[in-house]
Amino acid sequence: MPSPLPPGSSPVPSPPKPTGQFASLWRLRRYAQPYRGKLVVMFAVALASTLIGVAVPLLTSTVINGPLRTGDRDALWLLGLYALLFGLAEAVLILTRRLTLASSVLGIERDIRDDLYEHLQHLDVGFHDSWQSGQLVSRMTSDISSIRRFFGFALIFLVVNSITFVSVGVLLIAIDPLLGGIVVLFGVPLSIVVFRYEKVYRRNIRAVQDQQGEVATDVEESALGIRAIKSFGRRDLFFSRYDDKAVHLRTLQLRQIRTLAQIWAWIIAQPQTVLALLTLFGVAATASGKLSLGTLVAFVALYQMLIWPIESSGWLLAASQEANTAAERIFEVLDTQPTIVEPDAVRPSTGAGRLEFENVGFSYPGSDELLLTGINLVIEPGETLAVVGPTGCGKTTLTSLVPRLYDVTEGRVLLDGVDVRELSLADLRTRVACAFEDPTLFSASVRENLALGRPDADEEQVAEALRVAQAQYVHDLPWGLDTRVGEQGMSLSGGQRQRLALARAVLGRPTMLVLDDPLSALDIHTEGLVEQALRSVLSETTGLVVAHRPSTVLLADRVAVLGPAPGGGTTVVAEGTHHELLETNAVYRDLLSQSSELAELADLTDLAEEAVR
Numbered sequence: 344m345p346s347p348l349p350p351g352s353s354p355v356p357s358p359p360k361p362t363g364q365f366a367s368l369w370r371l372r373r374y375a376q377p378y379r380g381k382l383v384v385m386f387a388v389a390l391a392s393t394l395i396g397v398a399v400p401l402l403t404s405t406v407i408n409g410p411l412r413t414g415d416r417d418a419l420w421l422l423g424l425y426a427l428l429f430g431l432a433e434a435v436l437i438l439t440r441r442l443t444l445a446s447s448v449l450g451i452e453r454d455i456r457d458d459l460y461e462h463l464q465h466l467d468v469g470f471h472d473s474w475q476s477g478q479l480v481s482r483m484t485s486d487i488s489s490i491r492r493f494f495g496f497a498l499i500f501l502v503v504n505s506i507t508f509v510s511v512g513v514l515l516i517a518i519d520p521l522l523g524g525i526v527v528l529f530g531v532p533l534s535i536v537v538f539r540y541e542k543v544y545r546r547n548i549r550a551v552q553d554q555q556g557e558v559a560t561d562v563e564e565s566a567l568g569i570r571a572i573k574s575f576g577r578r579d580l581f582f583s584r585y586d587d588k589a590v591h592l593r594t595l596q597l598r599q600i601r602t603l604a605q606i607w608a609w610i611i612a613q614p615q616t617v618l619a620l621l622t623l624f625g626v627a628a629t630a631s632g633k634l635s636l637g638t639l640v641a642f643v644a645l646y647q648m649l650i651w652p653i654e655s656s657g658w659l660l661a662a663s664q665e666a667n668t669a670a671e672r673i674f675e676v677l678d679t680q681p682t683i684v685e686p687d688a689v690r691p692s693t694g695a696g697r698l699e700f701e702n703v704g705f706s707y708p709g710s711d712e713l714l715l716t717g718i719n720l721v722i723e724p725g726e727t728l729a730v731v732g733p734t735g736c737g738k739t740t741l742t743s744l745v746p747r748l749y750d751v752t753e754g755r756v757l758l759d760g761v762d763v764r765e766l767s768l769a770d771l772r773t774r775v776a777c778a779f780e781d782p783t784l785f786s787a788s789v790r791e792n793l794a795l796g797r798p799d800a801d802e803e804q805v806a807e808a809l810r811v812a813q814a815q816y817v818h819d820l821p822w823g824l825d826t827r828v829g830e831q832g833m834s835l836s837g838g839q840r841q842r843l844a845l846a847r848a849v850l851g852r853p854t855m856l857v858l859d860d861p862l863s864a865l866d867i868h869t870e871g872l873v874e875q876a877l878r879s880v881l882s883e884t885t886g887l888v889v890a891h892r893p894s895t896v897l898l899a900d901r902v903a904v905l906g907p908a909p910g911g912g913t914t915v916v917a918e919g920t921h922h923e924l925l926e927t928n929a930v931y932r933d934l935l936s937q938s939s940e941l942a943e944l945a946d947l948t949d950l951a952e953e954a955v956r
């Protein structure tokens with residue numbers, strides 16, 4: 344069940360206060376560590392090619408001031424040969440840089456993505472309840488791509504440009520302090536302007552990235568819910584909701600582009616203005632004999648080497664800021680610590696499967712009120728307990744406390760006398776198998792979906808689980824067990840999905856089977872068959888079954904009725920066998936009679952669906 348959020352609240356946490364200009368990017372340096380050898384080679388190569396680039400104008404100056412004036416042909420040939428060698432060396436260096444770059448940058452990208460994916464798997468269900476999946480997907484995809492672009496292009500150009508600025512700046516001042524001074528002086532206002540806009544740009548990028556997540560969430564939701572949208576004829580409504588978000592994204596992007604355009608205007612205008620001034624002063628100095636023609640040519644050629652680094656600084660700034668906010672968004676996830684963790688001291692998990700809820704209370708994160716309160720239940724090994732109660736009272740929530748999808752707020756859940764929080768998570772989840780009301784399947788083959796229950800199961804065990812769950816229909820699929828079931832198993836009917844999920848749960852032959860309304864999507868005929876098979880499985884394991892209809896209740900040895908506790912919340916209001924409760928408990932009778940009617944209706948619908956198919 345989705346997390347209920349107050350109206351207008353956003354499931355995306357508000358961005359943390361920035362800690363430093365590029366603090367989040369700096370935190371990514373650990374991902375660069377394994378590739379440091381390659382990165383050093385890359386920077387050394389970049390440095391060498393920059394120095395060669397700087398040497399070429401100096402060579403030109405030597406040609407103009409030397410052989411061109413004196414007519415020394417031998418010296419001209421020699422300088423020409425140098426120019427050729429420089430050109431070749433630069434080409435080889437650029438090739439080396441690109442190859443080293445590709446392997447290290449793609450490695451960094453994969454490592455970040457792996458870490459993020461693994462961390463998402465560790466984070467508990469409560470985290471996933473409160474985050475939109477589109478926000479997570481956009482962090483996994485577009486944010487990581489921004490970081491790749493930074494490591495792949497921006498970082499290298501930042502280094503190369505810095506080296507160029509320093510080396511060319513020093514050379515310009517050495518060649519002519521006055522003209523060199525003009526160049527340096529004009530760099531100051533540009534830096535101030537860029538710094539001012541940069542802060543605005545940073546805020547804009549963050550807004551764009553968050554809105555991209557919103558749009559991704561919408562696309563994902565409507566793709567998954569396409570059946571509901573079509574059947575209610577609500578395509579227009581969903582399109583207009585999507586379009587509102589897309590329009591807002593466009594507005595934010597335009598704002599981002601406007602800021603960038605303003606920075607660019609300054610960045611483009613500055614070097615051209617300086618070039619005009621240099622030409623003016625330089626030509627005057629050459630005419631008055633204070634500067635040789637060769638030196639002026641070298642000066643202007645060297646200055647032109649600065650134009651691309653200056654002009655590209657706008658793009659570099661944008662790419663760096665984008666990568667920084669992307670890193671910030673990724674660290675928001677990576678910094679979230681799971682609350683359901685392995686115990687400090689693991690206790691061994693053995694026993695026949697006695698489950699006990701000891702004075703259990705539970706409230707969902709962010710809620711002050713207990714949803715479940717004072718729950719005391721014992722299920723003996725091999726026994727099956729059905730949980731019955733009004734809709735929304737907390738039956739599913741109660742079952743999710745056993746495999747620790749959530750941890751209790753009060754009291755304890757004990758498996759064979761040991762608090763489940765003291766068992767290793769792997770052990771606990773091997774011993775407790777679950778089949779939920781909404782069966783989750785993955786876009787993989789039937790066999791791969793079953794393997795989630797028990798990866799090492801052999802053919803015989805798989806066949807037995809399929810028989811128990813009455814899911815032998817899989818053998819009739821086009822490629823049998825190797826048939827892919829489509830995203831979320833959507834190529835199967837609801838009943839088929841449910842039976843496959845059931846087969847997956849029983850395949851592990853768990854000590855404890857938790858079933859959340861396992862027969863809800865089955866037609867009467869299949870329900871009877873599954874019930875029969877389940878009865879034999881449940882006779883060998885401890886079972887906790889959420890039941891909505893009498894047929895499911897009959898699978899259980901005893902029934903616990905949930906209802907309102909005197910002080911608020913839900914608690915166990917009655918316990919006994921089905922027949923005892925039918926005789927003595929009016930609430931129970933009422934609950935079952937309501938659900939029988941609903942069940943009949945549901946059965947009719949199932950039959951109609953089967954007939955249409």
Ligand SMILES: Nc1ncnc2c1ncn2[C@@H]1O[C@H](COP(=O)(O)OP(=O)(O)OP(=O)(O)O)[C@@H](O)[C@H]1O
Binds near residue numbers: 345472734735736738
């Ligand atoms: N992730 C969540 N975060 C916050 N509240 C939740 C969450 N999941 C469920 N709830 C709330 O907890 C209450 C109990 O939900 P639960 O699904 O356990 O009820 P249920 O008895 O199984 O309902 P049903 O019979 O309809 O399946 C509901 O009010 C629901 O809105």
